[in-house]
Amino acid sequence: MIRLQDVRRVFHQGRPDELVAVDDVTLDIADARITVLRGPSGSGKTSLLALVGCMARPTSGRIHVGDREVTSLPEHFLTEVRRLTFGFVFQQFHLVRGLTALENVMLPAYPLGGSRKALVARAQALLDRFGVGARAHARADWLSGGEAQRVAIARALVNDPRVVVADEPTAHLDSKLSAGFMDLVAALRDEGRTVVMASHDAIVYDSPLVDHVVSMRDGRIVRGEP
Amino acid sequence: MRKSDRFLLFLALMLALLEVARLHALHRGRDRAEEVLAMTAMARRLGLTDLSLFTDARYARHPSQADRFAPFQDHPTSLEHFPSGSLVPPPAP
Amino acid sequence: MKRPRPPTWLERQRYLLDFTLSSLGRRKGKNLALAALYTLVVFALASVLLYTQALRSEAMRILEGAPDLVVQRVVAGRHDLIPGDRVERLSKIRGVQEARGRLWGYYYDASARANLTFLVPDRFWGKPGEVVIGEGVARTRLAVPGEPFPVLAADGEVVVLKVRETIPSFSELVSSDLVLLSEPDFRRLFGIPPGLFTDIALTVPNGKEVSTVAAKIRGQMPDTRPITRAEITRTYEAILDWRSGLVVLVLAAALLSFGIVAWDKASGLSADERREIGVLKAIGWDTSEVLAMKVWEGAVISLSAFLAGLLLAYFHVFVTPAPLLAPVLKGWSTIYPEFRLTPVLNPFIVSTLFLLTVVPYTVATVVPAWRAATTDPDEVMRS
Numbered sequence: 253m254i255r256l257q258d259v260r261r262v263f264h265q266g267r268p269d270e271l272v273a274v275d276d277v278t279l280d281i282a283d284a285r286i287t288v289l290r291g292p293s294g295s296g297k298t299s300l301l302a303l304v305g306c307m308a309r310p311t312s313g314r315i316h317v318g319d320r321e322v323t324s325l326p327e328h329f330l331t332e333v334r335r336l337t338f339g340f341v342f343q344q345f346h347l348v349r350g351l352t353a354l355e356n357v358m359l360p361a362y363p364l365g366g367s368r369k370a371l372v373a374r375a376q377a378l379l380d381r382f383g384v385g386a387r388a389h390a391r392a393d394w395l396s397g398g399e400a401q402r403v404a405i406a407r408a409l410v411n412d413p414r415v416v417v418a419d420e421p422t423a424h425l426d427s428k429l430s431a432g433f434m435d436l437v438a439a440l441r442d443e444g445r446t447v448v449m450a451s452h453d454a455i456v457y458d459s460p461l462v463d464h465v466v467s468m469r470d471g472r473i474v475r476g477e478p
Numbered sequence: 479m480r481k482s483d484r485f486l487l488f489l490a491l492m493l494a495l496l497e498v499a500r501l502h503a504l505h506r507g508r509d510r511a512e513e514v515l516a517m518t519a520m521a522r523r524l525g526l527t528d529l530s531l532f533t534d535a536r537y538a539r540h541p542s543q544a545d546r547f548a549p550f551q552d553h554p555t556s557l558e559h560f561p562s563g564s565l566v567p568p569p570a571p
Numbered sequence: 572m573k574r575p576r577p578p579t580w581l582e583r584q585r586y587l588l589d590f591t592l593s594s595l596g597r598r599k600g601k602n603l604a605l606a607a608l609y610t611l612v613v614f615a616l617a618s619v620l621l622y623t624q625a626l627r628s629e630a631m632r633i634l635e636g637a638p639d640l641v642v643q644r645v646v647a648g649r650h651d652l653i654p655g656d657r658v659e660r661l662s663k664i665r666g667v668q669e670a671r672g673r674l675w676g677y678y679y680d681a682s683a684r685a686n687l688t689f690l691v692p693d694r695f696w697g698k699p700g701e702v703v704i705g706e707g708v709a710r711t712r713l714a715v716p717g718e719p720f721p722v723l724a725a726d727g728e729v730v731v732l733k734v735r736e737t738i739p740s741f742s743e744l745v746s747s748d749l750v751l752l753s754e755p756d757f758r759r760l761f762g763i764p765p766g767l768f769t770d771i772a773l774t775v776p777n778g779k780e781v782s783t784v785a786a787k788i789r790g791q792m793p794d795t796r797p798i799t800r801a802e803i804t805r806t807y808e809a810i811l812d813w814r815s816g817l818v819v820l821v822l823a824a825a826l827l828s829f830g831i832v833a834w835d836k837a838s839g840l841s842a843d844e845r846r847e848i849g850v851l852k853a854i855g856w857d858t859s860e861v862l863a864m865k866v867w868e869g870a871v872i873s874l875s876a877f878l879a880g881l882l883l884a885y886f887h888v889f890v891t892p893a894p895l896l897a898p899v900l901k902g903w904s905t906i907y908p909e910f911r912l913t914p915v916l917n918p919f920i921v922s923t924l925f926l927l928t929v930v931p932y933t934v935a936t937v938v939p940a941w942r943a944a945t946t947d948p949d950e951v952m953r954s
């Protein structure tokens with residue numbers, strides 16, 4: 253369970269261009285469920301996702317990941333929580349160009365050390381699982397959109413995280429690929445992983461596979477349709 | 479082989495070569511010690527004061543003994559048509 | 572939250588190095604060219620350093636055999652011949668064990684276009700009419716033992732001497748341009764009357780007394796200039812410093828332009844690179860790991876170049892006869908000693924070079940990444 257209590261995220265605080273991206277959000281994200289944040293552009297979905305994923309610290313409020321309070325952790329520990337608990341799929345996938353798909357999948361595990369042989373096997377298995385095993389040695393910039401996304405998902409899973417965070421995962425996919433993505437996500441949930449996504453794609457938030465939809469507007473959670 | 483291992487191997491190879499160079503220096507130093515001693519002895523026997531490194535200008539073989547009047551030699555940046563003349567600094571006071 | 576076994580330092584560094592190498596591999600040609608250029612710079616710098624260090628230490632060791640004190644007569648500021656009676660007077664000064672009049676001088680051999688050094692040894696072992704010549708003289712005059720050795724005397728007459736032998740070539744560094752001959756031949760050739768010498772060499776066994784003796788000589792014979800061995804070696808140090816300094820100066824331009832290229836290459840963090848660092852942080856790399864990776868990035872190129880350059884320089888200076896440096900020393904001389912130096916590869920030179928090459932480049936790589944590495948990872952999520 254990830255709990256957010258009265259969480260605010262303010263950019264440029266105290267300056268004329270001050271902007272409240274996340275405003276007093278209190279939210280429980282259930283384990284082993286798919287939660288989708290929906291809302292119009294600029295409503296603060298990405299900002300909230302960054303807070304959930306321990307990428308940034310809230311301006312005020314508290315966040316618990318499991319029974320651990322993470323808002324007051326020093327950066328080094330926050331990084332450790334991030335890399336052991338969360339896997340990320342970014343909107344632009346953010347694969348490192350010039351490296352192979354396999355290397356990209358392995359990247360999050362580099363700071364953890366351990367046997368390389370085992371890591372390669374693990375990464376290859378993930379690529380195989382998502383049907384891009386044959387592209388393991390292709391450079392990331394040569395992958396098609398759908399392939400890149402599968403590689404990005406494989407990368408998010410390489411450290412076997414309990415929570416997968418995805419921002420606009422279907423933004424660059426056609427309807428068929430998007431539907432396929434939802435099936436992958438459902439499979440992750442069925443393995444017991446928590447999935448948190450931000451999306452304004454109906455294929456995502458209207459999917460019957462989604463357990464929980466949170467609507468946002470102007471940084472706040474709104475009940476009912478936004 | 480893994481990329482990092484290949485590079486570390488390369489580094490190890492270079493360091494090994496450096497060690498070879500060090501041993502070579504040591505070895506050659508021992509080999510040459512006798513010759514250097516012989517040269518020192520020759521310098522003593524003949525009363526040599528300089529090496530025969532700069533023989534282009536007539537005064538340049540013996541920069542330490544040079545005549546003070548040799549043209550333009552008193553200052554290294556003065557006009558000089560012999561290259562080594564321009565490299566010999568003014569005599570120490 | 573499960574906590575895996577903490578990785579060992581080496582394991583982690585190997586992974587970071589893996590990443591760095593893959594990352595450098597993306598612009599392989601450019602990075603290889605940079606490393607090659609870098610190697611060349613280190614090679615040049617190391618060659619000069621190694622060469623002058625070796626030459627200096629060799630010179631210092633050889634010059635230990637030089638006279639403790641040389642007394643020159645100076646007339647109107649010019650070096651002049653010194654009367655033989657001074658030998659007697661100088662040997663009476665306390666602290667002086669022996670005084671001996673030296674006869675030496677230069678002879679410009681127009682046919683060989685070479686300056687030879689004629690010198691009368693204390694006890695010349697040849698007969699009058701014979702010369703013993705250095706290897707360099709033998710080379711330029713194509714003279715071999717038994718052959719005639721014609722010399723133009725001061726009065727315009729050609730005196731034909733005979734080559735008795737050549738000085739063994741291992742000592743070329745001191746003997747290359749020497750022509751040893753007997754006292755009568757020397758006086759005949761240069762028209763120096765008996766009783767006059769070029770200068771006087773003194774033996775002062777106690778090193779501490781040398782400067783007192785020199786001061787005493789200046790007092791007793793105001794028309795002379797005593798030169799101590801310390802002054803001679805100091806001159807040498809200065810010459811070699813000056814000479815290596817000159818080469819370094821020439822190199823400075825190259826060094827500077829390389830520095831600019833390297834700085835630009837290493838420090839200009841492109842938007843892509845900045846984004847990449849953000850991605851690494853976002854997927855779980857710590858600031859320290861990103862920086863360590865950048866240290867590797869600088870080190871891979873600079874360390875390789877440093878080691879390769881140093882090794883090449885060692886080979887160039889001590890295994891081959893330093894063909895690229897010799898011309899600087901040689902000037903226009905036609906007699907040039909063929910010598911091998913005693914190699915010097917001390918920790919001082921190695922660490923100096925390391926500090927001059929590896930450290931600045933690595934710093935130039937890491938510092939610009941610093942900002943990118945310390946920004947919050949959520950930056951990458953902004954599209």
Ligand SMILES: Nc1ncnc2c1ncn2[C@@H]1O[C@H](COP(=O)(O)OP(=O)(O)OP(=O)(O)O)[C@@H](O)[C@H]1O
Nearest residue numbers: 263271273291292293294295296297298299300953
């Ligand atoms: N680092 C930042 N500095 C300043 N303002 C920011 C920053 N990040 C986000 N914002 C602002 O915060 C607000 C919320 O942005 P956010 O990206 O969270 O919205 P979103 O719901 O993800 O929008 P979209 O659907 O377009 O991705 C926006 O007005 C955005 O401009």
Ligand SMILES: [Mg+2]
Nearest residue numbers: 297298419450
């Ligand atoms: Mg967004």
